[in-house]
Amino acid sequence: MNALNTAIVGERYTLAAFQKYKEQATNAEFRTLLQEAIATKHRHIELLENRLRNFGEAITWQTMGGEPLASLQSWLQSSDNESLIRRTLGDLQTGAVDAHGLDLRLTDPQTTELFKQISNNLLYHVERVGELYRAIKGNAVKPPLPSTIAMG
16 A cells, blocks of 8 residues: 555656646647646556555545645746756656566555556656657757655
């Protein structure tokens, strides 16, 4: 249950952050990629919450607290397209690594499969956003800047 709740917190946090990034972004292609990632995050949250319910558990109140923090942090950071892209890449990579780590620690086949799916989905978005960043910056790319920390 702890792993599912941890994942829900992470997905809710980055969902809120990505929504703020989309509001701030001016690059149309990046905004489209963010909208796709937002849709994926909504689906992940739904799947994780359903899995919790399958165990007869309810979502804990702690899992609801990520949105205000994400909103505050995203507004305090710079909002140029490059910074937003780098934060998006960092947040996606952190989420993929966290989901993979949770997958490796658990033994329930359905839950581990869910975490594999989440990790793969996030890596897909990393690739898409990374391609856009390389197209914009060429050889002058800088490392990702996650606004989140690894849960691991």
